[in-house]
Amino acid sequence: MIQMKKISFIYIILLMTACTRELDRLPLDAPSTETFPATESEMQAALVGCFSPLNLRFGENPYAIWFEMYSDIAANRDVTPNASWGTPTSGDVNTIWNTMYTVISRCNFLLDHMDRVTGATDQSKAKVAGTARFLRAYCYSILSQLYGDVPLVTKTLGLDEAYISRTAKTAVVDFILTEFKEAATLLPATNQPNTMNLSSGAAWALASRVALYNERWTDAIEAAQKVMGQEGTEFVLNPDYATIAQRAGKTSKEIIWAIQFNYNDIFHETPLSFRSRMAAGYSNRIPVQALVDAYDCTDGLPIDKSPRYDPAHPFENRDPRLAKTIALPGSVYYGYQFETHKDSLKCWNYNVSPAVRVDNLDATHTFASFSGYCWRKYADPTETHATRSEINPIIIRYAEVLLNYAEAKIEAGQTDESIYTAINKIRKRAGMPDITTGKSTAELRSIVRKERKVELAGEGLRYFDIIRWKIADRVLNGPCYGRNPRGFLSAAPAIDANGTPDYANVPDRDKMRVIQVRTFINPANYLWPIPDIEIQTNKQLTQNPGY
DSSP: OOSOOTHHHHHHHHHTOOOOOOTTSOOSSSOOTTTOSOSHHHHHHHHHHHHGGGGOEETTEEHHHHGGGGSSSEEETTBOHHHHHSSTTOHHHHHHHHHHHHHHHHHHHHHHTGGGOOSOOHHHHHHHHHHHHHHHHHHHHHHHHHHSSBOOOOSOOOGGGOOOOOBOHHHHHHHHHHHHHHHHHHSOSOOOTTSSOOOHHHHHHHHHHHHHHTTOHHHHHHHHHHHHTTBTTTBOOOSOGGGTTSGGGTTOTTEEEEOOOOSSSSOBOHHHHHSOTTTTOOOOEEEOHHHHTTSOBTTSOOTTTOTTOOTTSTTTTBOHHHHHHEEOTTEEETTEEEOOOTTOOEEEETTSSSOEEEEOHHHHOTTSOSSSOEEOTTOOTTOOOTTOBOOOOEEEEHHHHHHHHHHHHHHTTOOSHHHHHHHHHHHHHHTOOOOOSOOOHHHHHHHHHHHHHHHSTTSSOHHHHHHHTTOHHHHTSEEEEOOOTTSOOSSOOEEOTTSOEEOTTOTTGGGSOEEEEEOOOTTGGGSOOOOHHHHHHOTTOOOOTTO
């Protein structure tokens, strides 16, 4: 709740104490909210406390990865997307709200009391203040994009001012962009993606996203250009796309900001939910057929237009990112032959030499992948324990900034060579042919939307794209499909301008597995409801329409 999550609560977690003392007594063995933070070390501890709620996990998955399960390109076997956010009492609705406001309240407290800190250099204090402003702006970007108008709280509230009304989203976005710009002046230029040391580039990168999401094209272009100006020094595209969301990618200069995890104390269990049954996983968070069919062929044409597409061998001659993002039938995954055809009762185990045939759980287990596919992103075979992963969930990376720039330029009507250059850098890294010049605005819009779908798949951004493009009511309604469990489709589905497949004219579409039947209520579901407990507690809050 946005009431004062009073400072005693805030710093119980932060300082690893169980103090329940009255606030009018100064403790002798722990910091007091009347004096905290007083030193450099306390200031740094307070900053750690601002970060810590962002280690939020839903089940096995960090929240950033979990966002993908709300979209049309992934499925959570346990629940449909609308069940997660479709009512004011949904657990995810409450958890995201509370988590983001917890970070905001901690940042507000730290910023309000920086003047207490002694013994710290001005440079150190500026960096901490910049980081706190960055985190606060980031949390407001999540809140405003999901809930629309939200209370804008920029200071520590007393009990007599705890109940406040919602602020118009436009004003919240103004605040977010201003905060990112100010944070950029306080943060260092050097980017360190495997630490909590944020950079000015990270602030500009997220500003480019927020501006794009809110159709502030000029702001998005200018913010992206700030990051692009550091290409080759602070930010580069990782030559190996497959490793970006793996352990090997933790120190990649493509990653601008990621949430920090490690094996020792702060880890997540994503491999458990992503791995195949043969690899000791649950296969309950999965990519679906709508994503697989969105990848073009190697000639740059969609599968319904390319002469290189062969329905009998659907994974051949495809965008290399398909096989690097998704475990496909017939590939090797965690040392096993990954085969989800229901008649493949045996598969090869390559983890022993010589390889041997073993019972194939991915074909016979009741709860093997419902789509017939598994994720490769965030599922790294070098992590030997399915219940312990240190891969950092990516919040933003350089490829997205390039796509933010290209899309903003297209929508602003500023068609020029730089759009093609930005998109083609990503495609060249992927091994796909360049986009040739001379495209119309509609053609470029289609290109950048399809590129975002496949380049950023599995990273938690797809849901926000289909919401802001206002296509969620089309792609999140009706059946969610997996593969034909006993073969492949006889023909390609029709692929629209957004990269969405339509199976209506596929003769044997009835053989596809229906994972879920989804419901998206238009226009209500384009915003999440305000949590019911907030409405009951704070009479100043109003509910979003349709809930």
